[in-house]
Each structure stands twice: as C-alpha cells, then as structure tokens.
Amino acid sequence: xxxxxxxxxxxxxxxxxxxxxxxxxxxxxxxxxxxxxxxxxxxxxxxxxxxxxxxxxxxxxxxxxxxxxxxxxxxxxxxxxxxxxxxxxxxxxxxxxxxxxxxxxxxxxxxxxxxxxxxxxxxxxxxxxxxxxxxxxxxxxxxxxxxxxxxxxxxxxxxxxxxxxxxxxxxxxxxxxxxxxxxxxxxxxxxxxxxxxxxxxxxxxxxxxxxxxxxxxxxxxxxxxxxxxxxxxxxxxxxxxxxxxxxxxxxxxxxxxxxxxxxxxxxxxxxxxx
Numbered sequence: 315x316x317x318x319x320x321x322x323x324x325x326x327x328x329x330x331x332x333x334x335x336x337x338x339x340x341x342x343x344x345x346x347x348x349x350x351x352x353x354x355x356x357x358x359x360x361x362x363x364x365x366x367x368x369x370x371x372x373x374x375x376x377x378x379x380x381x382x383x384x385x386x387x388x389x390x391x392x393x394x395x396x397x398x399x400x401x402x403x404x405x406x407x408x409x410x411x412x413x414x415x416x417x418x419x420x421x422x423x424x425x426x427x428x429x430x431x432x433x434x435x436x437x438x439x440x441x442x443x444x445x446x447x448x449x450x451x452x453x454x455x456x457x458x459x460x461x462x463x464x465x466x467x468x469x470x471x472x473x474x475x476x477x478x479x480x481x482x483x484x485x486x487x488x489x490x491x492x493x494x495x496x497x498x499x500x501x502x503x504x505x506x507x508x509x510x511x512x513x514x515x516x517x518x519x520x521x522x523x524x525x526x527x528x529x530x531x532x533x534x535x536x537x538x539x540x541x542x543x544x545x546x547x548x549x550x551x552x553x554x555x556x557x558x559x560x561x562x563x564x565x566x567x568x569x570x571x572x573x574x575x576x577x578x579x580x581x582x583x584x585x586x587x588x
Contacts, residue, residue: 321401323367323368323371324371324374324375324380324397324401325398325401326367327367327371327372327375327381328375328380328381328390328394328397328398329398330357330359330365330367331357331381331388331389331390331394332390333359333361333362334359334360334361334389335359335360335384335387335388335389336357336358336359336365336387336388336389337357337358337359337386337387337388338355338356338357338372338383338386338387338388339355339356339358340355340356354366354367354368354369355367355368355369355372357372357388372388375388375394376388378393379391379393380393380394380397381394439454439459439462439463439466439529439530442454442459442529442536442551442554443456443459445551453551453555454555454558455559455562457558457559457562457566458555458558458559458561458562459558460562461558461559461561461562461564461565462526462529462530462558462561463530464565465511465514465526465530465531465561466530466531467507468507468508468510468511468514469507469511469530469531470507471503471504471507472504472505472507472508472510472511473504473508474508474511474531513564514561514564514565515527517560517561517564518557518560518561518564522553522556522557522560523557524543525539525543525550525553525554525557526554526557526558526561528542529550529554530558536550536551536554537550539554
C-alpha cells in the first residue's frame with residue numbers, strides 16, 4: 315500500500331473505524347441510499363450513518379492487521395493508528411515538497427554536530443533575498459541578509475522568542491533578574507546572545523530596531539509590518555534594507571583610516587617656536 319491511490323482509501327476506512335466498531339453487512343443492489351460500486355460492503359457504527367467501502371479494501375485491512383473482525387463487527391487495531399500517523403507524515407512531506415525549499419544540512423546544536431532539515435523559505439529574509447531592483451540587481455545586499463540572519467540566531471539563542479513584546483525596543487534586558495527568563499536564569503551562551511541582541515538594537519536606534527525585530531525575529535511579512543505601524547505601502551522593505559545595512563556595519567565596523575592633515579602653512583625655512 316505504498317501508492318497514493320491505495321493509501322487514501324485505506325486512510326478513509328481507518329478514520330471511519332476510529333469512531334468505534336462497525337457492523338458489516340453486504341450491500342444488496344438497489345438498496346443503498348446512494349449508488350455504490352459493485353462488491354462493496356456497508357459498515358454501520360453504533361453512532362452515525364453507514365458508509366460503504368469496497369470489500370477488497372476491508373479484506374486488505376484485515377489481512378494487514380489494520381482492522382480486526384470480532385463478532386460480526388470490524389474494529390481498528392493499534393497497528394492502524396501507527397499507519398495513520400505515517401500517512402499523515404507522508405502528506406506533510408508531500409506538502410513540503412510542493413510549497414517549501416527543504417535542504418539537508420549539518421549544524422552545531424548545543425555543541426553537538428547534527429544533521430538537520432531546514433526550510434530555506436521559512437524566514438521572510440529568504441524571500442527578500444530574491445527581490446530585484448529595476449536594474450535586475452539584488453534589492454537586499456548579501457551583507458544585509460547575513461546581518462539579519464545573525465540577529466535571528468542571537469535572538470533564538472537568547473531564548474527571547476516566547477516572551478518578547480513591543481516594549482522591548484530597543485532594550486531587551488530591562489526585566490528584573492528574579493522573574494522567569496531573567497538574566498540570572500540564563501546559561502552563559504544564552505546570556506551572551508541576549509546581550510548581543512541588546513547591543514545590536516541599541517546600535518540601530520528606536521527608528522530602525524522595530525522593523526528589524528518584526529521581520530527577522532518575529533517572522534512578520536512586510537505588509538503586516540506596514541499595516542501594524544501604519545506605514546505607506548512598500549515602505550517597509552526600504553526601512554528594513556536601511557536597518558539591515560546599518561546592522562551589518564555594527565557587526566563589521568569599517569576600518570578607520572588615518573588621513574594626514576595639514577597642521578601649518580610655512581616657508582621652507584620655517585621653524586616652530588618652542
């Protein structure tokens with residue numbers, strides 16, 4: 315029962331049997347309330363109306379150990395519940411294949427390298443990285459995308475996602491250390507990550523930190539940001555671009571070049587007075 319055409323009828327049968335044991339009876343031609351295919355049987359649960367299934371399908375469920383006949387009734391087995399879980403997982407995989415960009419990768423989680431499956435389209439930054447400007451170049455420079463991903467990584471390691479509110483802009487460490495999620499309860503790595511987020515938002519300032527948090531950390535779409543902040547249409551992507559480029563400079567400050575400056579004009583024989 316590996317193909318979709320075989321799995322779907324079996325899933326329908328097993329879900330029907332999850333209501334409770336159903337009495338089996340042959341369907342006589344012209345007796346059923348609606349047209350049914352030849353060779354079908356009727357299953358009548360204790361509560362609810364009868365349903366009609368092909369006899370071959372019911373026989374296959376019994377032979378596979380997914381259903382059990384007892385005293386003229388058909389009931390679901392424990393193996394059937396596992397089958398339904400696997401079928402649900404298969405449907406989820408099919409959905410992801412159609413609507414997501416799934417990649418296998420290796421990453422370090424809590425100091426241990428593990429194989430992970432990630433969705434490249436999960437973050438709004440993934441779709442923003444594909445935006446083009448009028449000249450065909452990327453609207454979001456790579457440095458901006460990298461900065462946004464770094465902010466999200468620190469935000470996640472800092473365990474900020476469940477408890478962050480709008481009042482945390484731009485400071486995130488203002489709560490008391492005795493409360494849940496306070497600095498005293500954090501591991502060193504989480505504390506360092508939280509402080510890194512704090513410094514990043516302070517560098518952006520209140521004008522830009524909000525949009526960076528909304529998109530990179532709260533996973534809000536640009537239209538949602540514009541609606542919540544009452545911004546003009548298509549303004550959020552410009553603000554986000556400005557915020558992420560500023561954030562990139564915060565993470566990678568430009569090198570300070572020392573320029574020679576003119577100290578004094580003088581003739582060739584000029585000597586300063588001591």
